[in-house]
Amino acid sequence: DAGVTQSPTHLIKTRGQQVTLRCSPKSGHDTVSWYQQALGQGPQFIFQYYEEEERQRGNFPDRFSGHQFPNYSSELNVNALLLGDSALYLCASSLERGGDEQFFGPGTRLTVL
Amino acid sequence: QKEVEQNSGPLSVPEGAIASLNCTYSDRVSQSFFWYRQYSGKSPELIMSIYSNGDKEDGRFTAQLNKASQYVSLLIRDSQPSDSATYLCAVNRWSTPLVFGKGTRLSVIA
Numbered sequence: 001d002a003g004v005t006q007s008p009t010h011l012i013k014t015r016g017q018q019v020t021l022r023c024s025p026k027s028g029h030d031t032v033s034w035y036q037q038a039l040g041q042g043p044q045f046i047f048q049y050y051e052e053e054e055r056q057r058g059n060f061p062d063r064f065s066g067h068q069f070p071n072y073s074s075e076l077n078v079n080a081l082l083l084g085d086s087a088l089y090l091c092a093s094s095l096e097r098g099g100d101e102q103f104f105g106p107g108t109r110l111t112v113l
Numbered sequence: 114q115k116e117v118e119q120n121s122g123p124l125s126v127p128e129g130a131i132a133s134l135n136c137t138y139s140d141r142v143s144q145s146f147f148w149y150r151q152y153s154g155k156s157p158e159l160i161m162s163i164y165s166n167g168d169k170e171d172g173r174f175t176a177q178l179n180k181a182s183q184y185v186s187l188l189i190r191d192s193q194p195s196d197s198a199t200y201l202c203a204v205n206r207w208s209t210p211l212v213f214g215k216g217t218r219l220s221v222i223a
Contacts, residue, residue, distance in 0.1 A: 033210065033211075035211075040215070041215055042117075042201055042203075042213030042214050042215045042216055043157065043201075043211075043213050044213075045210035045211065045212075048210060056209070056210055058210060088156075090156055090157070092211075096208075100145040100147075100162075100205055100207060100208065100211075101147070101159060101162055102147075102159070102211060103159060104149075104156040104157050104158070104159075105156060106155070106156050107155075107156040
């Protein structure tokens with residue numbers, strides 16, 4: 001049973017650049033949520049995708065955007081990177097009709113210089 | 114604003130002891146409660162979920178929920194050095210985003 005996968009593992013960018021992070025949900029799951037985790041903090045919700053649409057969004061600027069594909073995989077895009085965007089980006093998958101348990105992928109560590 | 118509060122620790126317990134981790138939340142209509150374990154440099158791993166008042170046991174782990182007091186806890190019996198990690202409490206209503214606490218760092222001393 002394949003778990004949640006994310007790519008890349010690590011990424012280094014400079015201020016002003018753009019980045020795309022990718023996520024494949026756990027087999028059988030149809031909902032993908034993205035979180036940002038700064039050092040020493042709990043994960044903060046960015047947005048959630050279901051049926052290829054953004055269903056809910058946290059308190060993040062429009063520089064953060066996403067997409068979900070027909071196979072349920074998802075992308076997170078961040079434009080005009082700031083130093084403060086350096087964090088661990090986590091993708092979590094769940095089943096819409098399966099309760100609220102969310103399972104995290106290994107994360108992508110983004111460093112903005 | 115919905116908040117989840119946890120003592121940041123570190124909580125140090127000797128090997129074999131019971132570790133008790135606590136969490137309070139502000140949203141009275143929260144319905145789902147989760148405990149995640151996060152090792153340093155790794156992603157959170159779901160270890161317990163609880164939805165009803167009372168206790169729920171799974172191996173060495175027991176989650177306790179008291180909705181009237183807006184309080185959820187995690188007990189780890191027979192603590193092992195491998196339990197040393199940060200434990201994150203997360204709360205939500207049905208189909209809303211998880212709200213996480215900042216986590217409690219647990220250190221089990223051999």
